[in-house]
Amino acid sequence: MTATTSEPLLALHGVSKRFGAVQALDGVDFDVRAGEVVGLVGDNGAGKSTLVKVMSGIYLADEGEYRWEGAARRMTGPSDATELGVATVYQDLALCDNLDVVANLFVGREERSGGPARLLRSLDEASMEKQAAELLKTLTVKLPSVRQEVGTLSGGQRQSVAIARSLIGEAKVVLLDEPTAALGVAQTEQVLALIRRLREHGLGVVVISHNLANVFDVVDRILVLRLGRKAGTYAVGDTSQEEIVAAITGAEFGVGGNGSGSGGAAPAETAR
């Protein structure tokens, strides 16, 4: 499960972000390649969310470089990231429960059929429904109907719709914030399978998760953040969960952890 060794799609170099007295990120390097799933783990307040928000353009880094396909970019906001091809699936999913699956997949970028009066041009429902059905089929997302209201779907199905939506545009990198947080066992498996399929389709995927078991299940590489700094990157193949936990908590025997924190006594269950 090694990633293609090409130029990273998205790379951050020496990124720092400060909120008042809090140094949320301190010189963090990060990269994700096409066809690679990178896990982003760390304790609460380690800077995971801040890092993802820098990637999605919501936060602008105080220092550091944002590189896209090898070229340095100046970010000014979320729309820049969207234009590059970075799609973010937030933890709260941001779905419209009153609309059906097709409408949700295309919300904000609805297709219209031709016609003279621009404002009165009708939506091309047939085309959108066809694309939606095809997309969900390639991702093997199981839904009762693409015309079902999203509010009536299960948690896993909703998560799948939210992830699928990020692929309607020309996304190359998908950022997933706690994609399995509120899901049961079967639904979690469904979402993990979907993440694997994103990788097969050559996308770069970044997964933030508290659940190390899930992370180990699906990612190729793990980046551990601790107190705003990079505590290490680990290839999943040659790392144990204990090592990751140690890196997260800063315990003495961790490979990447240099023990700068005082987390040595932290219970191994912190990662939950």
Place this chain on the structure above:
Amino acid sequence: MSTATATPSEPTPPARAAAAPGPEEGGRFAVLSRVAQGELGSLRVLLGLVVIWTIFTLANDRFLTATNLVNLSLQIAATGMISIGVVLVLLLGEIDLSVAIVSGLCAAIMAVLVEQHGWAAAPGIAAAVAAGAAIGLFQGSVVTRFGIPSFVVTLAGLIGWQGVLLWVLGSTGTVNITNPAIVDLAGKFFTGATAWIIAAAVVALFALASLDARRRRLAAGLVAATPFVVAARIAAVALVSFGVVAVLDQDRGLPVALVILIAFVVVFDYIVRRTRFGRHVLAVGGNAEAARRAGIHVDRVRIMVFVLCSALAACGGILFASRLLAVNQSSGGSDLLLLAIAGPVIAGTSLFGGRGTVWSALLGGLVIGSISNGMDLLALPSSTKYMVTGGVLLAAVVVDAAARQRRLRSGRV
């Protein structure tokens, strides 16, 4: 668990396996779920209407006569028009308490311009609608710019525009409408061949639209309604259209005001369900934050809806003025606000935003109008009328809230 990935995406496997969302599945389930969620709502209202009509027919055999049905359609035309705007605002999850008084104010502006300043009818009407749009632009801007609940902003409007209405009407306090074009809006009827041609045009338009939609779905390789279902729908529309004309033509004919109302309902129903703007209104009403993240200009959509709502209120006010042949200090007052908002809510448009149809303006208006009309025929006092209408509204809101709770229990909002 990567067995699923082993299934390559080959073009339409013949098996009707419950796996991927095959279009076949889509079609069938969609119909079921629509009946369960959306159209059942309309069906409920139609059933309610049948019950109400039966009761009043039993109580007074004049209720279901052509004369009374013409009266009824004239009574609901203006309120229904205002209700269309209310539906739009409700779909956003907002409210506009100023619609009734704005309808009165805009009618007064038209009346003063036409009757006192010698304007022709068309520019007078245009000025009134423009004034309504300007009021909506103002109120919508205040709501979005300062983040004040629309309830409060339009409550201020309700009081403030009342003052402007009194000022516009001046010392006499009433302006009579004599301009023939304006009088004709509610005073003229399509009879005989004209009425039948209008009904035939409605049926033809509906048939063309359904066939075109079906053709597009088939062209895209999706499952479309069977020819039988399409034919049945067209037949139903034909039955209603020709039925209405047949009945109303026994009396004065098809009221122009009713035709105007239905035309507006059809146009705004199209806008809500079939255009990008309408989809954005529904998205904002369903989850404003999600809409914002999807790149929709949420504030622009909100302001536009308030503009449309007030402009439609102006149209309703003009129909009212035409029917009463005057605009006076009580125009837009009394229970008009209650009825204009109660109508769509009774017919299933949610107060919580995102759910409802423009047709609920017409259907709800018909329900409330029928109750009011029937009780008038029975010569019941105003006290009873208010109590019954209030009870029906309460029942409708309870049904809406109960449906919402069911949704909350079964999933999320």
